[in-house]
Amino acid sequence: MLVCVSFPALAEIDLSGSWTSKNHEDNLERGAGPNPDDWAGLPFNESGRAKALSFSQSIISMPERICWFQTQWHVAAGPFSLKIWSESDPLTGKIVAWVLGGWETRAPMTIWMDGRPHPSKNAPHDQTGFTTGEWNGDVLTAYTTHLKTGYIRRNGAPSSDEATITTTFMRHGDMMTLALVMEDPVYLTEPYILTRSYISTATPVAVAGPPCIVGFEGVEEGRVPHYLPGKNPFVDEMDKIYHIPREASLGGAETMYPAFRDKMKDKFVIPPKCTRNCGVAPGAGN
Amino acid sequence: MALAPLLLAQPPGGRGGPPPNPKAAAPIDLTGYWVSIVTEDWRYRMVTPAPGDYQSVPMTMAAIKIADAWDPAKDEAAGDQCKSYGAPAVLRVPEHLHITWQDDQTLRLETDAGKQTRLFHFGDWKNPDPGPTLQGDSLAQWEIQRAGPRPVNGSLKVTTSHLKAGYLRKNGVPYSENAGLVEYYDLVKERSGDVLLVVTVVVTDPQYLREPFIISSHFKKQAGDTGWNPTACSARW
Numbered sequence: 001m002l003v004c005v006s007f008p009a010l011a012e013i014d015l016s017g018s019w020t021s022k023n024h025e026d027n028l029e030r031g032a033g034p035n036p037d038d039w040a041g042l043p044f045n046e047s048g049r050a051k052a053l054s055f056s057q058s059i060i061s062m063p064e065r066i067c068w069f070q071t072q073w074h075v076a077a078g079p080f081s082l083k084i085w086s087e088s089d090p091l092t093g094k095i096v097a098w099v100l101g102g103w104e105t106r107a108p109m110t111i112w113m114d115g116r117p118h119p120s121k122n123a124p125h126d127q128t129g130f131t132t133g134e135w136n137g138d139v140l141t142a143y144t145t146h147l148k149t150g151y152i153r154r155n156g157a158p159s160s161d162e163a164t165i166t167t168t169f170m171r172h173g174d175m176m177t178l179a180l181v182m183e184d185p186v187y188l189t190e191p192y193i194l195t196r197s198y199i200s201t202a203t204p205v206a207v208a209g210p211p212c213i214v215g216f217e218g219v220e221e222g223r224v225p226h227y228l229p230g231k232n233p234f235v236d237e238m239d240k241i242y243h244i245p246r247e248a249s250l251g252g253a254e255t256m257y258p259a260f261r262d263k264m265k266d267k268f269v270i271p272p273k274c275t276r277n278c279g280v281a282p283g284a285g286n
Numbered sequence: 287m288a289l290a291p292l293l294l295a296q297p298p299g300g301r302g303g304p305p306p307n308p309k310a311a312a313p314i315d316l317t318g319y320w321v322s323i324v325t326e327d328w329r330y331r332m333v334t335p336a337p338g339d340y341q342s343v344p345m346t347m348a349a350i351k352i353a354d355a356w357d358p359a360k361d362e363a364a365g366d367q368c369k370s371y372g373a374p375a376v377l378r379v380p381e382h383l384h385i386t387w388q389d390d391q392t393l394r395l396e397t398d399a400g401k402q403t404r405l406f407h408f409g410d411w412k413n414p415d416p417g418p419t420l421q422g423d424s425l426a427q428w429e430i431q432r433a434g435p436r437p438v439n440g441s442l443k444v445t446t447s448h449l450k451a452g453y454l455r456k457n458g459v460p461y462s463e464n465a466g467l468v469e470y471y472d473l474v475k476e477r478s479g480d481v482l483l484v485v486t487v488v489v490t491d492p493q494y495l496r497e498p499f500i501i502s503s504h505f506k507k508q509a510g511d512t513g514w515n516p517t518a519c520s521a522r523w
Contacts, residue, residue, distance in 0.1 A: 024499055166476065193482065259513055261523075
C-alpha cells in the first residue's frame with residue numbers, strides 16, 4: 001500500500017493575536033521617554049551625534065510635527081503592545097501578508113510574504129516604509145526599507161532615509177521575542193540592535209489610538225526649536241543624575257561593548273539614592 | 287499553518303538506529319565566543335545603578351524592603367560578591383561568553399565577567415546533590431523546527447532550579463531561593479553576516495516578583511577569544 005504524506009515546504013507558525021509588551025527593560029525610555037542627551041550604547045557616527053545634539057524636545061510641539069508619525073523603529077522604541085493578523089488570498093487561502101497593527105504614533109507594518117520585490121530606490125519614502133518577510137523554520141524575518149528620517153531614541157537620536165530595519169519574530173509558546181536591527185549608513189557605524197518580549201493575551205489590543213488633533217503647544221508657527229553647536233544645555237545631564245560620564249552618554253559604537261567599562265571604572269562613583277524615576281510602582285505589595 | 291516545535295531532551299533516532307545524542311542533533315550551533323552588545327538598560331548594566339533605582343522590575347514590597355537595605359560592603363564581608371552573577375542575572379552582565387560541549391549530553395557556558403560556569407544538561411539528568419547554588423541545576427531541551435522530516439531551525443530551552451538567592455541587578459534587587467528560571471536561546475543572522483545570540487529570560491519568584499520578569503539579551507558571535515578577560519565578581523562594579 002502506498003501512503004502519501006505531504007509536508008509543508010517550510011515550517012511556519014501562527015503569529016496572529018494580541019501580544020502584551022513586557023516593558024521590563026528600558027521602561028523609562030519606552031514609556032515616559034529617555035533622559036535628554038542619553039545616547040549611551042548607540043553606535044553613532046559624528047553626524048548622528050551632531051544632529052542629536054541639535055535636538056530640542058520642543059520640536060515635536062511644532063504644529064506640523066504634533067501629529068507626525070514615528071517610523072517602524074518605534075516598535076522597539078515605544079512601549080506598546082502588538083496586534084498581529086494575516087491577510088490571505090481569498091482564492092488559495094495562502095497568506096500574502098502579516099500585519100502589525102499601528103498605534104496613534106506609528107502606522108501599521110504590512111509584511112509582504114508573496115515574494116514581491118522592494119520598490120525602486122527612487123520610490124517615495126514614508127514613516128511606514130516597505131516590508132517583506134520570509135520564514136526560516138518557525139522564525140519570521142522581515143526587512144523594511146523606504147523609510148523617511150525619524151528617531152531611534154525619542155531624545156533626538158536620528159535615523160536617515162537610508163536606514164533599514166530587520167525584524168526577527170521568535171515565538172516560544174505564549175511568548176514572543178522580537179529582535180530589531182537597524183542599519184543606517186548615514187548616522188550609524190554599526191547595526192543598532194534591540195530585542196523586545198511579548199506575552200500572548202486574550203485581551204484585544206487596540207490597533208489605533210484617538211485621532212491626533214493639532215493644537216497650540218507653545219511653539220508658534222515658523223519657529224524650529226533647536227540648539228546650536230556647543231549650546232545644548234543637557235550635555236552633562238547623565239553625569240549629574242547617574243554619574244555616567246559625557247564620553248559614554250554621547251554614544252558611539254564602543255559604548256556598546258564590555259571593554260568600554262574599563263574607561264569608566266576608576267572614575268565611577270555609585271550615585272546617591274534614587275529620588276526620581278525610580279520605578280517603584282504604587283501598590284507593589286502582594 | 288502552525289507547527290508546534292518538537293521539544294527534545296533526547297532527539298529521536300531514525301530508521302531504527304540509536305537516537306543521535308544532543309550534540310549531534312543540535313539544530314543550531316551555539317558554541318564559540320560571544321560578546322554582549324549593551325544597547326538596553328545601559329545604566330543598569332554598564333555602571334552600578336543608584337540605590338533605590340528599580341525601574342522596569344516588577345518587585346513586591348518585600349523585595350523593595352530587601353533592596354532598600356542593599357549594602358555592598360556587607361556582601362563583601364560575607365564573601366557574597368557574586369550575588370549579581372547568578373543564573374537569572376548573569377547574562378545581563380556586560381561580558382564575553384564561551385560556549386562549548388563538555389560532553390555529548392552537556393553544554394557548558396562560561397563567562398569572563400565573574401568567572402561563572404553554567405552547565406546545561408540534556409536527557410534525564412538529576413543532580414545527586416541539588417543546591418541551592420548560584421547557577422542552579424539546568425535542564426536543556428532542543429526545540430527543533432522541522433519542515434517534514436528535515437530540521438530547518440531550532441532553539442534551546444533551558445530550565446533552571448535550585449537557585450541560591452541573589453540579585454537581578456547590582457544594586458540589590460533580589461530574587462529568592464524560590465525563584466525559577468526559563469531561558470530560550472535563539473540565533474539571528476544579520477544581513478551583514480554577523481550572527482547574534484538572543485537569549486530570552488523568564489524569572490519567576492512568588493516572593494519577590496509580582497509577575498514573571500521577562501527580558502532578552504543579545505550577543506554577537508566572535509571569530510575567536512578577542513577581549514576574553516576573566517575578572518572576579520564585584521559587589522560594587
